[in-house]
Amino acid sequence: QVQLVESGGGLVQPGGSLRLSCAASGSIFSINGMGWYRQAPGKERELVASITREGNTNYADSVKGRFTISRDNAKNTVYLQMNNLNLEDTAVYYCNAEVISCSGSWCYPDGNLEVWGQGTLVTVSF
Numbered sequence: 001q002v003q004l005v006e007s008g009g010g011l012v013q014p015g016g017s018l019r020l021s022c023a024a025s026g027s028i029f030s031i032n033g034m035g036w037y038r039q040a041p042g043k044e045r046e047l048v049a050s051i052t053r054e055g056n057t058n059y060a061d062s063v064k065g066r067f068t069i070s071r072d073n074a075k076n077t078v079y080l081q082m083n084n085l086n087l088e089d090t091a092v093y094y095c096n097a098e099v100i101s102c103s104g105s106w107c108y109p110d111g112n113l114e115v116w117g118q119g120t121l122v123t124v125s126f
Helices: none
Strands: 002-007 010-012 018-026 028-039 046-051 057-059 067-072 077-082 091-103 108-116 120-124
Touching (some): 018 028, 018 120, 028 077, 046 067, 046 077, 057 067, 077 091
Parallel strands (some): 010 120
Antiparallel strands (some): 002 018, 028 046, 028 091, 067 077
16 A cells, blocks of 8 residues: 655766655655665665655765765655766665555554565666
C-alpha cells in the first residue's frame, strides 16, 4: 500500500550533475528516515546518503562534498543532488524509506514498513 517512485536517472559525462527524486505515495501516516542506496555491476548494494525526518544527514565517504540529500516532508519526497559525477558513480540508485503506514478514514497508524523503490539507472560515461 506504500510505493516509492524514483526519477531523474540517465546518462551524464564525467564532471556532470544529476538530480534524483523519490516520491512516496499510499497509506502513509509519516516517514522517518529516508535514504539513497546504489548497486554497481558485480558489487553489493551500498548506502550513499540518508536523512532523518528532522534533516540530519549522513553520507558515504566516496560522495561527501559532491552529493547532497534533502527532503520535503510535506510532499513525502527525498532528493539526491549529484555533482561532479565520476565513472565510479555508475550504478542503479535505489530509494529507501522507513514508513509508518496507516488505515481507515482517519489514517490511523497501524505499522512500520521498510519500503524500496524500483531503482533508477545512473550512467557516467564519456
